[in-house]
Amino acid sequence: MTADATPARMRMPARHVRPWSRVYGLGSIYAKTMRDSRLSFIVMAGLLGGVMFVVGAAIPQVFASSSAREDIVRMAHDLGSVAAGVAGKPVNVGTLGGYISWKYGPVFLIIASLWSILALSSTLAGEAQRGSLEFVAVSPFGKRRIAFEKLAAHLTVMTLVLVIMAFAGWLTAALFGKLPEDAIPPQAAVGFALWIGLVALVFGGLALVLSPFIGRGPAAGIAGAALFAGWILNGYAATVPAFRIPADLTPWAWTNNHVPLGGEYDWGSLAFTAVIAIVLLAVGLEAFVRRDLGASMSIRTPNTPRALRGLGGPLSRSFSERLPVAISWAIGLGIFGLAMAGASRSLADSFGNSPDLQKTFDTIFPNFNVATAGGLLQLLISLAFIVVGFAASTLVSGWASDESSGRLEMLLSTPLARSRWAISSGLGVYGAIVVMTVIMAVAIGIGAMSAGSDAITPMVGTTTLGLYAAALAGVGFAVGGWRTSVAAESVALLVVVMYLIDLIVPALQLPDWIHQLALTAHLGQPMVGVWDPAGVVACIALAAGGLLIGGWGMRSRDVAR
């Protein structure tokens, strides 16, 4: 007697998948990835398209005359090497497109590249590490098709975002351009978008290649480091010849002569960049196919010194957990502060030699004396408040993660009162902010010394950045006492609102009381030694009061899971 071991093939009822669902929705892996990308599409289209449009609208208004444009050209060429290194290549900076490319080109490229790095490092490896990819991988598709559909979705979303950015560039020049040379032809807009997209894909592709081997986080970290290292190396290669060779290995250098918004094209370099991007994406896709799902080599890192492991209690644990994030922000802000402090004197001299330009800036920023190094540094550092605010938001997010990730339940089953957890771990966040502030202060001090300016005053003035971050964190703790899941978001929202008040109220000449609502309006000008005691007291009160309110709020509510 024999038995038929082949199972009967079940006839499943056919389910019709609508064509649109295969493009966007739940009808295919591509469609699901597109659906998952909707928030990043909105954010990136808003950032790249929105910034392009707003900047394009503002520049012709601020620099309306031919003489103002000539001043800009002079300033761009007279810029100290420290500041010039972080700007784009100055090509026809007296035109709208040239100015955008020079001042904001690297910013556009960094934003798009970070997006691509995060998306491509997490789309496969991140999902594999979480385990959700295993459900997809056992569906009747090959791994190559899964990877290809996910990659195709990212490329589609990126293309859409770049089309919007290119259109915004062309449109803003057509609507707001004051001088004939302000026009941005479609060829230039497309060339700029292609540059952004292809370079971003090189760095994203690098993350995609590395992620199956070393995991999502390290891959994103290495690709991000390559992005910023390339920017710095290429920017300062003229000043430091030793940077030339490593800089030439990055797309920053390959595409150095492609400045389409300034009227300079290098399509060959773009084609080379495209080939490298395609190779990296193909290798990354193949690596995912050939590697074990979710397997990655662990990179051995040096053991954290015992004193920094944070095992003593909630304060030291919170400090230890937040420290890497605080140091990362401090390094970014420190580089910015170093460059700004280093450039402040030469920029101030440029303003001093150009009464028209100084008059323009006096109109926009009436409270800043841009003809002095300290006054200009104060103006430039004001931009750091928004970044410091977001740093505070991420630190509060980390603080809140004890509850949002489910750890708090175990912590509170020890003899640790809720309010003690909230206050001690909040103090740990303040400790991390202190470290962040000290690193920024040192960087700004070095920059100021390199420019031959007074270093002590701006270093002490950096304290306001720390106070502002602590005040915002205090607000976050107070909100967290009610609900930690919205604490970080509340801080971020507050940062944006205060930044907008700072930006819009003087420009639109709205009543001063509106401006006074922003905490940033009460922080004086500490970079030139002018302190506002009311602002300092307000920051300390918000930091201390917020922490106490958070501790009190935690006492009387349910702990979330």
Next chain:
Amino acid sequence: MVAIIETEKLTKSYGSHRGIVDVDLVVEQGEVFGFLGPNGAGKTTTIRVLLDLIRPTSGKASVFGIETTVDPVAIHRRIGYLPGEFTLYDRMTGGDTLEYFANLRGGVDLAYQASLIERFDLDPSRKFKEYSKGNKQKVGLVAALQHKPDLLVLDEPTAGLDPLVQQTFFAVLREAVGEGRTVFLSSHVLSEAEKSCDRVAIIREGRIVMVDRVDALRDLAAHQVELRFVGPVQAAEFEKIPGVTGVVAEDHVLRMHVTGPIAPVVKAAARFELADFVSREPSLEETFLAQYSEPAR
């Protein structure tokens, strides 16, 4: 006996969602108390109220005679807790995690901690994020046990553990109980509750439907009885006995379900020439399923 856990009409509602309703429980010192129920029945909600992680809507709960909302820290000082789902610090090693939790408790007996690590076969040098699900569970178990708490509150403690480690876990539990400590164990794995618990409570849709000793609960379900006779027997003789249902006659064999005392069936069978008598005890699982097959009150 001393009551370690006591709840009185304990109720927790989440807006329109049901949590637990009028839960009355008493857990005594030195016992392993099983808290059984399917997913979403209210097991974890009850535990979280007992630990003051969430506050009751009405009613009250006391642990060690202390009301949970009055001095939770005093309660926490004497308990060990393993949540059903938890995450810890990804970048910390298992050893550092255990040290941190030991420090939060003011220190532990390091020799006992080391013995638990060894018995659970845990590698404490690896980072938490690198552990498998089972090893993460081991870290949680050691964190809950290492300070020798008077009360262990364990929510699905064997989830992810292999059978050998499960054996070790139950051995550790027996030792704890042997030392006079108390265990409150939530589970839906009925076989483990059956072999480890002294008493169990069954919770259904937020309400306690039954609390009793494991063996008493078994009596509530029908025994499956098989009587083999030498000659033919009238099934009607047995159908009229109270508690007997589902009598099936097949040649000289009678099969039936018996709920309650079995003595009347034995007496009736003795009136005939009996060749064999087989009675199978119901498992806790059968009791549990019997409870759940009835409509909710």
